[in-house]
Amino acid sequence: xxxxxxxxxxxxxxxxxxxxxxxxxxxxxxxxxxxxxxxxxxxxxxxxxxxxxxxxxxxxxxxxxxxxxxxxxxxxxxxxxxxxxxxxxxxxxxxxxxxxxxxxxxxxxxxxxxxxxxxxxxxxxxxxxxxxxxxxxxxxxxxxxxxxxxxxxxxxxxxxxxxxxxxxxxxxxxxxxxxxxxxxxxxxxxxxxxxxxxxxxxxxxxxxxxxxxxxxxxxxxxxxxxxxxxxxxxxxxxxxxxxxxxxxxxxxxxxxxxxxxxxxxxxxxxxxx
Numbered sequence: 001x002x003x004x005x006x007x008x009x010x011x012x013x014x015x016x017x018x019x020x021x022x023x024x025x026x027x028x029x030x031x032x033x034x035x036x037x038x039x040x041x042x043x044x045x046x047x048x049x050x051x052x053x054x055x056x057x058x059x060x061x062x063x064x065x066x067x068x069x070x071x072x073x074x075x076x077x078x079x080x081x082x083x084x085x086x087x088x089x090x091x092x093x094x095x096x097x098x099x100x101x102x103x104x105x106x107x108x109x110x111x112x113x114x115x116x117x118x119x120x121x122x123x124x125x126x127x128x129x130x131x132x133x134x135x136x137x138x139x140x141x142x143x144x145x146x147x148x149x150x151x152x153x154x155x156x157x158x159x160x161x162x163x164x165x166x167x168x169x170x171x172x173x174x175x176x177x178x179x180x181x182x183x184x185x186x187x188x189x190x191x192x193x194x195x196x197x198x199x200x201x202x203x204x205x206x207x208x209x210x211x212x213x214x215x216x217x218x219x220x221x222x223x224x225x226x227x228x229x230x231x232x233x234x235x236x237x238x239x240x241x242x243x244x245x246x247x248x249x250x251x252x253x254x255x256x257x258x259x260x261x262x263x264x265x266x267x268x269x270x271x272x273x
Contacts, residue, residue, distance in 0.1 A: 010253040013244055014072070014198065015235060016222040019051055020058035022235035026225060027069060029240025034059055037074035039222055039231050043167050044074040044100040044134065049088055056093035072096035072132065075121065078114050079103040087120040092127035096160065100134045101150055102142040102167050110145060111153045118157075130160035135186075137177035137201055142167035147178075147186055155193040162190050163220065166201035169231055174201030175210050187214040204229075205243060208250035219247065 014033040015026035023034050036055045038045040047055075052073055059069040071093065077100040081087065090097070099117060104110035118131060133154030135147035145153075147164060154162050164186065166174055178186070190197040199211055200220035211219070223231040225240045248254065 010247060010251040011216045011219045013240075013247060014200075014218050014220040015225045015240055016074070016220065017055060017235055018047060020054045023055050023058045023069075025235045025237045026240055029225070029235075029237040030244040031225075031240055033070045033072065033218065035072045035074065035220065037222070039169075041076070042100075043102075043136075043165060043169060044076055044098060046074055046076040046080075046088075049091070052094075053091040056091055060093070068093075070095045072098065075099050077102045078110065078117055081117045081120065082113060084120070087117070087124050090121060090125040090129070092125075094125075094127070094129045096130050096132050097121065098132040098134050098163060100167070101136060101139075101144040103144070105139070105143045105145055111157075114153070115157065131157070132161045132163050132198065133157070133159045134163050134165060136167045137164055137174050138166050138168055138172075148189070151186065151189050151193065151195075154195060159195060161196035161198060161217070163198040163200060165199075165220070169202060169223070171202070173203060173207050174199060175207050177201075179210055183211070183214050187216065191215075203243075205246035205250075208246055212250050 012032035013030065014035050015031040016035040016037045017023045017026055018038060026034060034055060036047050036052050038047040056071055059071045073090065073094050075097055099114065104113065107113065133150055135150035136142045136144045139146055144167065151162055164174065164178065166172065166177065187197050196217040198218035198220050199214065199216045202223055203219060203221055204224060221243060223229050224243045225235050226233040227236045227239065
């Protein structure tokens with residue numbers, strides 16, 4: 001279970017992957033959590049059920065200490081599911097799930113519809129999981145609720161945490177939309193309400209020093225972990241490791257010998273070859 005970090009701790013690193021092979025590379029690069037998505041389907045594009053199940057099985061084989069690597073899954077946007085009578089059956093082994101809020105800003109009943117979609121997934125899932133609410137930093141472009149409104153709704157719904165991300169995947173990063181005191185205030189509100197905070201949105205190594213004052217619990221990447229920062233490409237162990245090194249520097253933490261690239265033991269990694 002994720003808990004808010006202490007002020008002296010480094011955030012955990014989450015890497016979004018499409019399949020088990022990418023998951024292996026991400027863990028070898030030092031990530032702490034895996035996220036499953038289809039980047040061709042948008043910010044929170046949902047992967048197929050078979051791909052989700054494969055990564056969940058793989059995650060059980062890849063930890064350095066014998067424990068299972070936690071896994072989250074992207075389920076698309078709330079609006080993607082409003083016309084569905086039932087949800088895709090999610091396999092057991094998922095720890096967290098998230099739904100995007102794009103397209104519901106003008107809907108005064110968005111929280112009720114969000115609740116209905118969550119209940120659809122909970123009703124068919126093979127095992128329980130926790131919810132991470134999603135607030136978009138570029139909320140006006142995404143026609144999404146303001147981040148403050150999402151944070152309040154997340155607390156009321158009993159969500160485990162809040163992800164602040166960008167809906168648009170362009171050259172603009174999270175810090176182009178939220179930075180300084182504004183981001184710190186949102187982060188403080190999340191902590192005050194007892195939830196964990198994840199930050200994402202085309203993050204680069206040079207963004208990290210400006211994110212450190214917000215004291216995020218998790219930093220989430222896809223593009224920064226891919227060959228040549230090509231989001232639609234493949235996860236690269238070296239790129240993940242380089243980002244983790246940059247995190248250590250930005251957050252004033254020594255690089256752990258246990259997590260150095262090439263030395264992290266991957267239990268039964270041959271099962272993913």
